[in-house]
Amino acid sequence: MTAIRGAWTxxxxxxxxxxxxxxxxPPGTAAVTVRLxxxxxxxxxxxxCSGPGGFRGWSGGARSEFTIGPMWATPGYLPGEIEPGVWSVLLGLYRxxxxxxxxxxxxxxHRRPxxxxxxxxxxGVRVPRVQHREPAASRRGLPGLEGLRWLAGDLHAHTTHSDGSLGVHELACLAADRGLDFLAVTDHNTVSHHAELAAASALAGLLLVPGQEVTTDLGHANAYGDIGWVDFRTGPDEWAKTVxxxxxxxxxxxxxxxxxxxxxxxAAERPRVAELWHWxxxxxxxGAPxxxxxxxxxDVVVVGGGDFHRPEEGHPPGAPxxxxxxxxxxxAEGVVAAVAEGRTAVSAAPDGPLLLRHGDEFLAIDADGLVLWGPETRAVVRGERAAFPAGPGTHRLETPANEVMALCT
Known part of the structure; x- marks a missing residue:
């Protein structure tokens, strides 16, 4: 064992x-455990942690110990052969x-794993009993458009691979039970969870979108897609270019x-997509968001994020x-493409009032008595389903007291 002591200022x-x-x-190391x-x-x-071959994982402040071996690793870290030579323990000086x-x-x-x-x-996967609900779009009778259909989901969630309390399979089952069609798993500064997405998706019956939350002291950004690890140490211009x-x-x-x-x-061109509606x-x-x-x-593309970490916090996946x-x-590639092209809307919950830009129209669903606001639009919604000519810019549904109930790109 090697002990390294010091003090950060x-x-x-x-x-x-x-x-x-x-x-x-040294050569012959089969696995390694690090304790902080x-x-x-x-x-x-x-x-x-990073090794001679590159980045091997990140757990932020959620863990004080990890193990990496050839066949398994602590969640948040990538298993694989232990290359001899100089490794780096990465320490984020957060506070x-x-x-x-x-x-x-x-x-x-470890000489043996x-x-x-x-x-x-x-x-072994420990999952709750899942009572699959009908997909939100069909449950609410939402129309399709030119071969596309509306899918309900959440673009921000965490598991035990960073600072969440549920495993990937457990989280997928919870999201399916909420009636969601998709869920992006966005653990902090790691992609170790990506290896579990396919099996968990099949088990739970919903799309799991590969993601990662690029996390720094000065802000966070989600990177969506099966694109490999994004180096959070480089800065947002480099993140955007890489993604x-x-x-x-x-x-x-x-x-x-x-x-x-x-x-x-x-410094460079800003990304259009912004998580304006966070839990x-x-x-x-x-009105700050x-x-x-x-x-x-x-031309901002509005998305929402439940930022789920653990059930006891009281905001489950899909809120918003x-x-x-x-x-x-x-x-999952279809979900990422829809976000990239701005085909998005946000509601408070899967069954909440909804505003969709559907072709040349706005569709207001379950929004009777709410007010439709946009750069050039002012209208009171009458009835449970109403259509309005679609105008440019971000639009929203509000209560008469100015509480936002739905957003639409």
Whole structure:
């Protein structure tokens, strides 16, 4: 075992939020365990790892220990052969007090791979009983359009591969039971969960969209698509370039959400997609998210994110619900393409009032008495289903008290 001790200072954090601590692993190492110890009441250190062959995982502040072996790894990390040579323990200096934060890293090489923990996701899936509901679009009688149909889902959720409490299979079953058609799994700064998506999707009967939440001190962004890992250490201009070149979509997350608000500068062209409706927008008479979106881009594509982490928080997947007009035969790629092309809408829940841009019309569903607002539109909705000529820009349904009930790109 190798023990590395030190102390991070506030100056260290200012100079760079992610630091690399080199560790040499000798030939013949079959697996490695890393343990991080520090006073969690005094600060917060994020944890990750890279090897000679590249990035191997990230668990942020959710874990203080991980193991990587040839056949299995702690959720958040990628299994595979342990290359001999210099590895780096990645430490994110998320919160460092003025007096400094002492730490200790223990590195334990294994000559034989340790046994897989009994509660590891690969060792056996523990899932709730699923009572599959009819897909939201058919349940609500929503029309199709030129071979496309409306799908209800959530574009932001976490599992045990980062700081969530449910495994991928458990989360998929929970989302299916909510009546969702798709769910993007967006664990922080890792893609280790992608290996479980196909099996969990088949089990739960809904589309699981590969994603990752690129997470930094100055803001978060979701990268959608099977595009490989995006290096969160480089900056948003590089994220956008990487995601675009690999055929994915980048979304700015919860841009006005307390300490996770978007504060990154942007030198190149801004991405159009923005998670304006985040679960934390609990007072929807507060206009800051819409004002931010209007200032961000004239053609902003509005999406929502439940940002699910654990059931006890009280906001399940689909709160809010993002709707996409997609090719149902295209699977997860169809969902990503619909977001990229701006065929989106957001409602408070799968069965909440809904506003859709459907061809040349707006369709207001279950919205009797609400007010349709847009750059050039003012109308009161009469009846449970109403149609209006579609105008340019983001539109919304509000109560007479100005509470936002639905958004439409």
């Amino acid at each position: 506030l100056d260290d954090r200012i100079r760079g939020p992610v630091r690399e601590v080199p560790v040499e692993l 110890s520090y006073d969690r009441s005094a600060g917060t250190l994020d944890l990750g 460092v007090p003025a007096e400094g934060l002492p730490y200790e890293i223990s590195v334990i090489p 340790p046994a897989m923990p009994r509660d590891h996701p690969v060792a 675009r070149e690999r055929g994915g979509v980048l979304s700015v997350n919860h841009p006005v959400a307390v300490d996770c608000a978007w504060r990154h500068p942007w 934390s927008w609990w007072d929807r008479t507060w 819409l004002a931010w979106g209007q200032a961000w881009a004239e 619900t993002t709707w996409v007009l997609a090719d149902p035969a295209a699977g």
